[in-house]
Amino acid sequence: MNPTWLVTGAGGMLGADVVEALTRDGEQVAALGRGELDLTDPDAVAVAVRDLNPQVVINCAAWTAVDDAETHEPAALAVNGHAVRSLAAACGPRLLHVSTDYVFAGTGSEPYREDEATDPVNAYGRTKLAGERAVLAHGGTVVRTAWLYGAHGPNFARTMIRLAGSQDQVTVVDDQFGQPTWTADLAERLLQLGRTRHPGGIYHGTSQGRTSWHGFAQEIFRLLGADPDRVVPIPSARFPRPARRPANSVLGHDRWAAADLPPIRDWRAGLAAAWSSLNPVAQPASDR
Numbered sequence: 614m615n616p617t618w619l620v621t622g623a624g625g626m627l628g629a630d631v632v633e634a635l636t637r638d639g640e641q642v643a644a645l646g647r648g649e650l651d652l653t654d655p656d657a658v659a660v661a662v663r664d665l666n667p668q669v670v671i672n673c674a675a676w677t678a679v680d681d682a683e684t685h686e687p688a689a690l691a692v693n694g695h696a697v698r699s700l701a702a703a704c705g706p707r708l709l710h711v712s713t714d715y716v717f718a719g720t721g722s723e724p725y726r727e728d729e730a731t732d733p734v735n736a737y738g739r740t741k742l743a744g745e746r747a748v749l750a751h752g753g754t755v756v757r758t759a760w761l762y763g764a765h766g767p768n769f770a771r772t773m774i775r776l777a778g779s780q781d782q783v784t785v786v787d788d789q790f791g792q793p794t795w796t797a798d799l800a801e802r803l804l805q806l807g808r809t810r811h812p813g814g815i816y817h818g819t820s821q822g823r824t825s826w827h828g829f830a831q832e833i834f835r836l837l838g839a840d841p842d843r844v845v846p847i848p849s850a851r852f853p854r855p856a857r858r859p860a861n862s863v864l865g866h867d868r869w870a871a872a873d874l875p876p877i878r879d880w881r882a883g884l885a886a887a888w889s890s891l892n893p894v895a896q897p898a899s900d901r
Contacts, residue, residue, distance in 0.1 A: 622674025626766035694743030708753035719859020763796030787827035787846035791862035
């Protein structure tokens with residue numbers, strides 16, 4: 614029996630949650646990680662899509678090493694751009710492709726609309742934009758996301774939980790703003806899109822609300838029952854990175870109405886719901 618769903622990048626933090634959600638719902642899914650399918654091989658991609666013939670393809674695969682992309686842009690482009698072009702050509706409108714807030718410069722003060730002009734400020738953003746354009750050219754759907762955290766990989770939330778137990782103070786930048794988004798929330802939204810006859814194009818798959826990395830860390834400390842003041846704010850200039858980061862990664866969610874779906878819930882509600890998977894030994898302080 615051919616699977617209804619094909620998930621590429623199935624071994625990653627988001628891909629694992631997508632596969633778990635599909636399996637839990639009793640769906641037929643082909644879960645392919647890097648070892649099962651080399652997305653940079655156009656012939657292999659074409660054969661896999663032809664033979665499996667899924668109704669929906671969700672691409673969670675990506676080069677996500679943002680800083681490394683600055684010095685390895687051709688390699689990042691091979692995964693985030695050229696490979697996506699091959700997948701889009703094979704899948705057409707069946708493809709749901711996960712992209713990033715980094716396609717924007719991050720210099721604005723308002724949430725970025727789905728139709729706003731793109732202007733990436735680093736190599737990672739440029740390579741992801743190339744993938745977006747390929748998907749849209751073949752009639753597929755792009756879902757941009759940002760500030761992801763989840764149970765299946767290293768991420769900011771799990772790092773803060775660990776540091777809260779080992780350091781008296783933690784310094785975190787307070788001049789970059791975004792929307793922390795639980796991978797399980799995004800996975801459910803991707804499944805909802807795949808199950809509905811939605812208009813193609815671009816959607817923004819981030820939680821509602823807005824905070825800084827510092828504010829995100831403080832909320833994690835609060836849920837741990839730790840003093841949020843142990844999180845010390847610092848400017849980004851004190852923490853230089855090879856790749857420039859957007860100061861404003863807040864995305865607007867107006868286009869969900871076109872698919873008759875609401876935006877993802879507020880980031881605080883998502884974090885509380887995710888808590889047992891992030892920190893299974895403790896309940897949130899507010900629930901004690």
